[in-house]
Amino acid sequence: MHIKKRGNNALLYRSTWVRKGAEENDHGFSRQVYVASLPLQATEIPSDTDAKLTPLEREFVEQRVVGPARQGLARCQADAQKRARDPLWRLEEGLRLVREASALSAQGAVPAARVRELHAAVASIQFIGASSQPAERDPLEAAVESLRNAARAVANGHYGPAPEEGVRKSPIYVRWLEISEQVDGSAPDGLLRQLQARGWVKAKAR
Template identity: 30%
Template sequence: MKLEQRRIDEQERALDPTRRIVAVRELLQELIRLSEERPVDDMDLMELFKMLLALRSADPLFPMQAVTAAAFAAASAAECGAFGTRSDETPLKGSAVTMRWNEVRDAVIGAGESSLMRALQRRKWVKVKED
């Protein structure tokens, strides 16, 4: 009986994603410390980010929470000067910061059919503005 229970417990542990999250969290904490000295390539970070978003969350609203957290992180980085400060002589149009901002804005509230706002409107969670 004990042997059977141990087998069931081991099988349950093998299928438990929480156990793996603990291991990944430890690796990410180490990665954070290492990246302070040697920054990580953005493509690698984006790949990790997409992988995290591919996990099925217990909360279906998690992707919107992730967007909110990313927006606050970007705002904090901007406030701390991570993007620099544009001089009056530097054209706004075509700058890397402006182009990235336009991508963010379009992804969230853009008129394109793939924006978050349009997707929520199609599902009747956001009102469609009547002109």
């Protein structure tokens, strides 16, 4: 089988060899028999065409027509998705329109509020080389996560077993006292006292 392209269609021909003398011919020749046609952009073989093909011919059409059409469609879809996410061409188009508006504003001024909106929109654009400012994390959430991570580390043997003597002088115990002072109220500038001072935590009645 071979293909002839005509316009946007692929014409499928089946070749058969006619031997010398088979039809009172003086020499052998190849006879081309038209089978069917399908669009060059077809991503599936039409059912009526498929019914006329042998398995090998079907594989041939898949490789020569359907496969490339699918690849072309995939590229078009990928390009469309890329364009939909691309801000640059929008900026280029916007710049062209702003320049036109700037020239035309000499004939008719535009409202200052609209220009301020334009400035604000441009200022919000993220550009290459700009320093990113991550959103500030909730300090209490960070403290809770740190304590949980510390607890897991201790459970997993990060510090190992405590010595039989001198535990209260160890850096680990000193750090624990600092944590306790922050949450049990013994430190006047600790976390519990600050939360109580602002009404987030009520002091226990004595």
